[in-house]
Amino acid sequence: MVVLSLQPVQFSTPKHMLLCRPGSTGYPIRCGIAEPSGEPAPMGQKTKYNDGFFEKGFMTLFARKMKKFASPAKARTETKEKAWWEYDYESFVDVSKRVMQGRSRVQQQQVVREVLLSMLPPGAPAQFRKLFPPTKWAAEFNAALTVPFFHWLVGPSEVVEVEINGVKQRSGVHIKKCRYLENSGCVGMCVNMCKFPTQDFFTNEFGLPLTMIPNFEDMSCEMVYGQVPPPFEEDPVSKQPCFTDICSIATPSSSVCPKLQA
Secondary structure, X not given: OHHHHOOOOOOOOOHHHOOOEXXXXXXXXXXXXXXXXXXXXXXXXXOOEEOOHHHHHHHHHHHHHHHOOOOOOOOOOOOOOOOHHHOOHHHHXXXXXXXXXXXXXXXXXXXXXXXXXXXXXXXXXXXXXXXXXXXXXXXXXXXXXXXXXXXXXXXXXXXEEEEEOOEEEEEEEEEOOOHHHHHXXXXXXXXXXXXXXXHHHHHHHOOOOEEEEEEOOOOEEEEEEOOOOOOHHHOHHHHOOOOOOOOOOOOOOOOOOHHHOO
């Protein structure tokens, strides 16, 4: 994971480097937001991205792993197996939606856990615990790695200072506008397929506590390494309603997203 995350390393991304830049072969090797401002699009608009080789590689890897658990695609949308270079972010989100179908909240989270474990060599969680015991340094180091490693998944982010048990440390990550939430438009996908599986994986598999705090007003998110997450019933997201204007599977009549109740 560390080797993969260092491929596009850039802990503080200047605006002039956010767009794809060609390498010696002529293909883009450093990619990001394709908006003229270099920043995520305003709420209600979908941010445009230029995805390069590494970004699409991660999309393909995750989509193919998750496809094993997904409901069949509609005939008109997918008639044959995609080649690895044909996957894009929309394909990844589509597979995520199909994983949700027919599964409870807990079952969706279990699928993500299985997918994450399938990408690691045997014994990796135990080795991670040895390398990164739950210390301030480990929390800050993983926060720094999150910025480049999760860029393809959530969009631009930055390390920020947080306070945990009265101690200030730079183990927070501020995601400006989550690409996954923005493209899915689904509260249930955010909570069941990202927030809780990721929290659980770091906290229980890796032994490094992580709390994720999505902001459904502007689609930003805070990741706090070193902070133990609350149980689902005590987390404010458990009462979050659907994005009725943008979610294709929303239930406007429900005060809470149905995917959080199942």
